[in-house]
Amino acid sequence: MLNPCCAVGVGSKKGCHMKSGKQITQYLEEVAQVLLDLGVTTPFHMLVAGGAYMLLLNERKFTRDIDFALIELASPKIALHTILRVRIQRAEISGKGSRVPYAAEFKQAVEIVAQRHRGLTADWLNDEAAVYYYDDAPVAEVTFWRSFVDILFVYLPTMEYMLATKLAAYRPKDLNDIRVLLRALNIHTREQAKAIVDTFLLPDAQEFWEIEKKLRRLFP
Numbered sequence: 001m002l003n004p005c006c007a008v009g010v011g012s013k014k015g016c017h018m019k020s021g022k023q024i025t026q027y028l029e030e031v032a033q034v035l036l037d038l039g040v041t042t043p044f045h046m047l048v049a050g051g052a053y054m055l056l057l058n059e060r061k062f063t064r065d066i067d068f069a070l071i072e073l074a075s076p077k078i079a080l081h082t083i084l085r086v087r088i089q090r091a092e093i094s095g096k097g098s099r100v101p102y103a104a105e106f107k108q109a110v111e112i113v114a115q116r117h118r119g120l121t122a123d124w125l126n127d128e129a130a131v132y133y134y135d136d137a138p139v140a141e142v143t144f145w146r147s148f149v150d151i152l153f154v155y156l157p158t159m160e161y162m163l164a165t166k167l168a169a170y171r172p173k174d175l176n177d178i179r180v181l182l183r184a185l186n187i188h189t190r191e192q193a194k195a196i197v198d199t200f201l202l203p204d205a206q207e208f209w210e211i212e213k214k215l216r217r218l219f220p
Helices: 021-037 050-056 103-116 130-136 159-169 172-184 190-200 203-208 211-218
Strands: 044-049 066-072 083-088 139-148 152-157
Touching: 021 050, 021 066, 021 103, 021 139, 021 152, 044 050, 044 139, 050 066, 050 152, 050 172, 066 130, 083 130, 130 159, 130 203, 139 159, 139 190, 152 159, 159 172, 159 190, 159 211, 190 211, 203 211
Parallel strands: 044 152
Antiparallel strands: 044 066, 066 083, 083 139, 139 152
């Protein structure tokens, strides 16, 4: 059942909230179908992170958008739940003049789905934050989640990778997610958290995002 604010004829300036993994799945399925209709033949391999990831874990009540980053992958034939180390592509679909194949069709498909569900913002599915992943934590650990009509292949980060990137961001809206991930990973000390950060965040990124200061706040 759709979120009522996404029903046709109902909208808001802030956009609607996706409130379940079922909604995320439906919207991604629709994007994939539109991509096929537009003649797209090259698949997209994408890491879904941020609030959408936490919602899929049932650890968030809602998310306003789906953040993703394109990943480099040699073969799409990956078993479910297999942990892979992959590199985040230094590329974005969202930017103007994107060199990603079929970027224009991808953006068009996202807009078409948004028009079907008034209340979804035009950028409800976007990779505007991908630069933070490929600049700060370019090698991710992921598991294959599912494919959509063999055109969208979606991967989820491990909790460890998500924690490292959430610690870098450390916005007010990230704090509850950070605490959830710390509990799930059974992390109780600054040293345990730092070991995970060291696995994924580059040294320059740790300095820029003041990781040590943030860890002292979390573990006084």
